[in-house]
Amino acid sequence: MGAHIIEGKKISEQIRGELLQEVVNLKAKNVVPGLAVVLVGEDPASKVYVGSKEKTCIELGIYSEVHRLPAETSEQELLALIDRLNNQSTINGILVQLPLPKHINEKAVIDAISVEKDVDGFHPQSVGNLTIGDDSLLPCTPAGVIELIKRSGVDIAGKHAVVIGRSNIVGKPVAMLLLRENATVTICHSRTAGMEEIAKQADILVVAIGRTKAIDSRYVKPGAVVIDVGINRLPDGKLAGDVDYESCLETAGYLTPVPGGVGPMTITMLMSNTITAAKRANGIEV
Numbered sequence: 559m560g561a562h563i564i565e566g567k568k569i570s571e572q573i574r575g576e577l578l579q580e581v582v583n584l585k586a587k588n589v590v591p592g593l594a595v596v597l598v599g600e601d602p603a604s605k606v607y608v609g610s611k612e613k614t615c616i617e618l619g620i621y622s623e624v625h626r627l628p629a630e631t632s633e634q635e636l637l638a639l640i641d642r643l644n645n646q647s648t649i650n651g652i653l654v655q656l657p658l659p660k661h662i663n664e665k666a667v668i669d670a671i672s673v674e675k676d677v678d679g680f681h682p683q684s685v686g687n688l689t690i691g692d693d694s695l696l697p698c699t700p701a702g703v704i705e706l707i708k709r710s711g712v713d714i715a716g717k718h719a720v721v722i723g724r725s726n727i728v729g730k731p732v733a734m735l736l737l738r739e740n741a742t743v744t745i746c747h748s749r750t751a752g753m754e755e756i757a758k759q760a761d762i763l764v765v766a767i768g769r770t771k772a773i774d775s776r777y778v779k780p781g782a783v784v785i786d787v788g789i790n791r792l793p794d795g796k797l798a799g800d801v802d803y804e805s806c807l808e809t810a811g812y813l814t815p816v817p818g819g820v821g822p823m824t825i826t827m828l829m830s831n832t833i834t835a836a837k838r839a840n841g842i843e844v
């Protein structure tokens with residue numbers, strides 16, 4: 559039989575086409591969505607991510623500002639910039655690229671972002687809103703996981719979803735979003751006993767642990783939807799997921815590749831959040 563490969567790159571391009579049209583519609587109402595990206599220091603990976611975010615904004619007609627600050631920027635200076643961006647009407651979304659240099663308290667910085675502009679969805683109030691079911695901007699990678707599943711034609715409601723990993727940026731919010739979609743959700747983590755047996759019960763298995771190819775076909779129920787969030791760099795420079803792709807190809811019903819699965823969705827959902835924030839700021843229905 560063989561798994562249906564969920565092509566994140568294609569799905570992401572399809573969504574970007576829809577977003578492009580939304581931006582055109584908003585511009586007709588004199589609304590231009592705006593994103594501010596803040597980069598502190600010279601981390602090479604962060605520089606690449608910020609570059610792709612800027613490029614995608616340009617492609618979609620979203621106004622973008624990139625604030626590149628030196629590594630020795632003080633926490634106070636950064637907080638002052640956030641305060642300015644919170645009050646700047648041309649900016650609907652603020653993203654501070656993580657990790658920040660060690661002398662800056664990441665939590666203090668995230669907490670300072672106005673919740674209406676929290677396009678990363680990491681602010682405690684955004685997390686709380688998601689949990690109680692109020693409107694909020696959703697964390698990008700978890701939102702991307704849900705879009706991939708839905709756009710592959712899979713019904714989430716009533717399914718048993720198992721999430722492996724419980725980080726604040728992936729595992730926990732993915733679990734919360736699956737619950738919101740009416741799945742029955744189990745969360746596994748590094749201290750879970752009997753994980754293989756639990757994972758094997760999953761109709762939908764989402765893996766976000768940061769361990770190269772740790773999950774193979776022994777963890778997968780025949781026909782299950784397997785979403786691999788992991789991005790791991792191999793010694794030869796290539797990327798690999800947390801799921802052993804080859805091993806699961808025959809067993810899984812649906813499977814995401816790495817690269818080209820969840821990865822491309824993250825920036826796309828960031829763009830989507832920026833547009834949503836712009837709509838809300840202008841009283842336009844989302």
Ligand code: NAD
Binds near residue numbers: 769800
């Ligand atoms: P993390 O290190 O913060 O959390 C890992 C989680 O996995 C922890 O909750 C831990 O309990 C659990 N875990 C670790 N080893 C385990 C094991 N052997 N069995 C069961 N659970 C185990 O990682 P993260 O930030 O959640 O990221 C996870 C992966 O997703 C990484 O590979 C990361 O690069 C990737 N990621 C990708 C994207 C994207 O696609 N854009 C975004 C964020 C993270």
